[in-house]
Amino acid sequence: MNSLGRFTPFAILAVSAMLSACVDQAGAAKAPAAPPPAEVAVLTVAPQRVALSTDLPGRLEAARIAQVRARVPGIVLQRAFHEGSDVKAGDVLFRIDDAPFQATFQSAQAALAKAEANLAQITLKAQRYAALVDTNAISKQEFDDVTAAQKQAAADVATAKAALATARLNLGYATVTAPITGRIGRAQVTEGALVGQNEATPLATIQQLDPIYVNLTQSSSEVLQLRQALAAGQLKSVGRGEAKVRLLMEDGRPYPHPGKLLFSDMTVDESTGGVIVRAVFPNPDRLLMPGLFVRAQLEQAVSENAIVVPQQAVQRGADGASVMVVDPNNNVAVKPVKADRSQGDAWIVSEGLKPGDRIIVEGVQKVKPGATVKAVTWTPGDAGKAAKDGKPVALQVKAQ
Known part of the structure; x- marks a missing residue:
């Protein structure tokens, strides 16, 4: 009997089954496993109180400007200040030859x-x-003459007193x-100059720089929309004296001292279609100079239940x-x-979201509509770590 004869039909069937199982296991090992759901950082929408601010252009203006002029004619004998220095009210700036006025004063006294x-x-x-x-003893006429x-x-005494007061002035x-x-600027005359001849000769200019004004320009359409929203109850007005103003310098740097709103003009400029809004800022270091162009962030209203989302969560396309x-x-x-108003690094959403919605902030590029994801809580400044570790962290959305 040959070697094949030693195998029974049952043994042949068992070997075939074993070979088939091995083939099935090898095939199963080669099949790719399903990928895990993509991790995304999400923000749970919650309403919050937000002070709505508007960026407005403006120029700085001195709080008070005084043009020092000569009020009497004469020769300038002395300049008693340093150009560009700070002066106080009552400080002597110029001395004009007073000899003629001294003589007139003494004559008036006499x-x-x-x-x-x-x-x-x-x-x-x-x-x-x-x-x-x-x-x-005397006639009535004589008494009337004396009276x-x-x-x-x-009357002569009163006239002499008036002349003396004029001479003293x-x-x-x-x-x-x-x-x-x-702060006083440059002197516009020097010693020896004849001033005050038939006109009040300008001598110098003093500007009060602390505090300092900023005149902002806001379009009349924005003012109208704001007033309509306030009238409809959608927004609340900032209390009088509570509206804060923050300044951005010409190079984009923020000014360290906050200001406050003084008033909003009631007249629209016909040439620009804008309304003048004035704010005041402290200027202890004299960093702000009159005439400087600035931008200001002005708080004008408060939304009690605003929906605020990070800017990177909002996508814009042809459909909005x-x-x-x-x-x-x-x-x-x-x-x-609908997100048509920005607040710092966030958008204020007026339509489309409700409290409790979870929006994707990080990982938008990794998913498509209909996909299943693994959501972790997003936090500003640590989004990458949160998405990587998968640990929930406290949400902090800054709102002014």
Whole structure:
């Protein structure tokens, strides 16, 4: 009997089954495994109180400007300040030759003394005549003449006093003082210059720089939309004196000191279609200069239940803005939204989202609508770590 004869039919069937199982196992090992769901960082939408701010262009303006002028004619004898320095109200700036005014003042003093002496003499005479006229020692006409002379002498005294006051003022004007506290610019005259001849000659300019104003321009359409939203109850007005203003310098750097809103003009500029809004800022370091172009972030209203989402969560296309949301079954869907107002690095969504919606902030590029994902909580500044570790972290959305 040959070697094949030793194998029974049952043995042959067992070997065939074993070979088939090995083939099935090898095939199963070669089949690719299904990929795990993609991890995305999500933000759960919750309403919050947000102060709505508007970016507006503007220019700085000194709080007060005083043009120092010569009020009396004369020769400038001295300049008593350093150009570009800070001066206080009442500080001496210029001295004009006061010799003529001193002489006029002394002459007025003498004229007043003479008028007062004459009035005293006439008064005594009138008193004596008053006693004599009752006894008919003098005529009524003589008494009336003395009474009139007394009144004339009193008028002369008043005139002399006025002349003396004028002479004192002119003498004082010869010493030019600072009308306000601020920074003085360059001198517009030098010693020896003749000033005040038939005009008030400009001598220098003082500007008060602390605090300093910023005049902002807001379009009338924005003002109208804001007032309509306030009237409809969609927004609340910021309390008087509570509206904060933050300044961005010409190079984009933020100004360290916050300001406050003073007023909004009631008239629309016909040439620009804008409304002037004025704010005031402290300027202790004199960093802000009049005429400088700036941008300001002005708080004008408050939304009590605003939906705020990070900017990277909002996608914009031909059909408008949209966000990707994760439903309770962890499936991805697209929701169109209306996000027409920015707040820092976030968008304020007015339509399309409701509290409790989970929107995808990180990982949008890895998923498509209908896909199943693994959602982890997103947090600003640590989104990558959260998505990597899969650990929930506290949500902090900054809102001014």
